[in-house]
Amino acid sequence: MKKLLITLLSITMASSILLAACSNDSSAPASGSAQSATADTKGTENSSTTPAVAELTAPIAASDLSKLPAQAQKRTDTIIVGLTDPSGAFTPYFQQSGYDGNVSSVLYASLVTVDDKGLPIPDLAEKWDISPDGLTYTFHLRKDLKFSDGTPLTADDVAFTWTLIHDKSYDGQSELLTTIAIKGGKAYKEGKAKLIEGIKVIDPETISVTIDKPNAKGLTILGSEILSKAYYGKDYKFGSLDYIKKLHATPVGTGPYKLEKFIPGQEVRFVANEFYYKGKPKTEHFIYKTTEGDTWQFIETGEQDYGSFQATQENIDKLKGLGFLNIIPYTANNYGYLQFNLEHPTLKDKKVRQALTYGLDRKTIYVDANQGAGQIANIPASPISWSYTEEGINPYNYEPEKAKQLLDEAGWKEGADGIREKDGQKLKIHFIGSKSKATDIFIAVAKENYTAIGVQLEAEQFADFNAQIAKFESGDFDLVSFSTPILGDPSDGVISFVNGEVKGYDNPKVKELYEKGLATSDIEARKVVYKELYQVINDDAPYIFTSYRKSVVAYNGRIEGLSISPLRGLSASLPDWKLK
Missing domain, CATH: 3.90.76.10 (Dipeptide-binding Protein; Domain 1)
Structure with missing residues (x-):
């Protein structure tokens, strides 16, 4: 995959400027990072009450390190963080996925x-x-x-x-x-x-x-x-x-750590780089644990020192109850989305894309299912970005009748079995995503939602991220679930609409505004450009924007020197981590 995409279904980890810190927590939404409870807006979305998201504004220190599992107590020179299995292409500019990029961010x-x-x-x-x-x-x-x-x-x-x-x-x-x-x-x-x-x-x-x-x-x-x-x-x-x-597996870098060993499906082992310009890191060994499994279990047993979780009161109370974890609030500067394959004739029609957006109950999937720890996204920027705006933005509230109207206008008429047809073809949508509880929720709700408007959803799930990427690259899909990397600049959130990453999308106005937004360093002038750009993309609907995620990270209370950044994840502080 040419662009460094990261699904939200990976655990928060050290990251470089353009890589996101995400989560494989089973309560995560199917395709985005939820940030805060969304405000009520008009339409069906107002009809249900969402539990309030927990308001954790300050870090919580571990209350009882004597409860630390024996596995974690025995480690004296090694810190372990979870990561979805990378492909092994660890050379910058040549990575196959964002997970490869997370590895190279430690090496370079x-x-x-x-x-x-x-x-x-x-x-x-x-x-x-x-x-x-x-x-x-x-x-x-x-x-x-x-x-x-x-x-x-x-x-x-x-x-x-x-x-x-x-x-x-x-x-x-x-x-x-x-x-x-x-x-x-x-x-x-x-x-x-x-x-x-x-x-x-x-x-x-x-x-x-x-x-x-x-x-x-x-x-x-x-x-x-x-x-x-x-x-x-x-x-x-x-x-x-x-x-x-041939050199990907034996990288020579400039970062705080050197690659010691990559064992696919198990772990990526690093050893401190004595030639790092800031000085040798304070912890000799660092490991990305890539074994498939439940983050809660890995944290509770001490197999893993760090995990990211939805910022629900239930999760926070459970984490506090373990006693041996430091807990801090965290919001990454990214967004989740469902990408259409616009190379498929059916999806070239903007009215069909808009109908599929109106016809999806995103609030149930990305907010309610996460106990309020989410906010619906409608533009390719997060609320913590200086470019974020809601002015002139269609919220695409869940409106099945509006979706039906648009499909009627697009020429898709209801067939005998309730599924819409046009020119002898049924309106079917082939979705691909990861195997997870979050994706299960999405599929269950989306199938019901889409059946109600005459659309048949066919879902395919992958336990292996690289297999999902291969399917995406083949073009054999209509809709795919992803989350962006960390967005260092507003242009990072829209580049995929310009560089061909969104298959079949080509809007000259988007390209014009993209270039205009980069032509000046004046933030106020750029805000004006991005507002118009977001309005154009919002109307075009090449994505179904899903959510922003509000998280908490929990980590071994013995670790000192750990901090996180909405733009750099953990990479900036990694050399300073040490086990007290």
């Missing part, structure tokens, strides 16, 4: 990262300069940087990384290609130039790069992870990148 640092407000801050680059016209960026690297194999990191490695992504055989979706354009990059990709004109190595610790036009995300995109030229470039020949696949 970036030139530039962001703070909790999304503002750029130094990482491998200690500072940078931007020309007055906003086109040329000059990065000044920290002194004595090293890769995890002990070799030096210099400006040549930065130039190599930017160049590699422009190879004609690169088929990923790096924003170095999709969002910005380095001067001369296209000529290199087409084989018309031996070097990329806009990249200039000034000295071993200084490099400049010129882009074709100003871009609000230029600094963080150019400031992404760096690959070792000596390691990843040793066998590089223009037009052939297949060799990199």
Whole structure:
């Protein structure tokens, strides 16, 4: 999968700037991250009362560490966090899923990262300069940087990384290609130039790069992870990148940890990187536990040190009752959605998509089923984003009659068995999703909802995330459940509508507004653009936006130094974690 997608059905974990912290808690909604109880609005959604979501505003400290399970007590130099099984492609820019990205976020640092407000801050680059016209960026690297194999990191490695992504055989979706354009990059990709004109190595610790036009995300995109030229470039020949696949399992990075061992279906083991520029992490070993199972059980038995749960009073009371957990509220900057396959003729009709949105009782699925720990989403941005707006946005309340009217207008007439037909074809929707209690809830409610409006829902569930991705990539689906990665910038929430990730969707107005939103760094001016962009997407309905999720995270009370960020997950604090 070219875009780093993460379903909400994974547990919250360390993450890089563009990766989401999500949950495989069995109470999670089927395709999104719920954030807070939605306000009552007109329509059928008002007819039921939703239990109030728990208002946890401050952390709760573990009350009795003597209750810590023996398994967790015995660990002295290892911390374990859950993760849905990755594919093993751990090289930045080449990951197959967001879970691969969660692994690489532990292995690689970036030139530039962001703070909790999304503002750029130094990482491998200690500072940078931007020309007055906003086109040329000059990065000044920290002194004595090293890769995890002990070799030096210099400006040549930065130039190599930017160049590699422009190879004609690169088929990923790096924003170095999709969002910005380095001067001369296209000529290199087409084989018309031996070097990329806009990249200039000034000295071993200084490099400049010129882009074709100003871009609000230029600094963080150019400031992404760096690959070792000596390691990843040793066998590089223009037009052939297949060799990199052989290196995925033995990464050489710049992050706080090195890969020790990957055991598919069981765990990803890391060991502290003594060459990490901030100093060796305080805990020698870190493990992503990838075994399928119940998060509650893993937490209760001490098999796992960290878990994410819906912020319901029931969950909070249960977590507090265990006694050995620290509990903190957490809201990720992402959203959940059901994606249509617009390559299928039936779904090319906007009225059909809108009808399927009106005809789905999202409040029951994503709010009520989660005891109020959810808010219905209607745009590709979360309420904690500075770009969020409800002005001019259709809430698509659950209105079966409205859905029927739209289907009538689209020419779908009710057949003898109650299922609508058009040109001899029945209105069937093939849904794919993960095997989970949350997906079971979605399927049960959606089948009932859609049958009521004359639509037949056929559901297919996958226990293995990579199998679901393979099905998605094949195009053999009508509707699929996903959640976005963490959205570092509002443009991250809409890029899929521009870069072809949403199969069959092509709206010139969306592309125009997307470009306009990136053409300035003035937040107030960008707010105006994104409001219009959200209104267009909301009306087009290429997704059924599902929910924002409000969570609490609970972790072993022995762990010190742990903090989380709505934009960076746990990756920023991971090197400081230690077991007291």
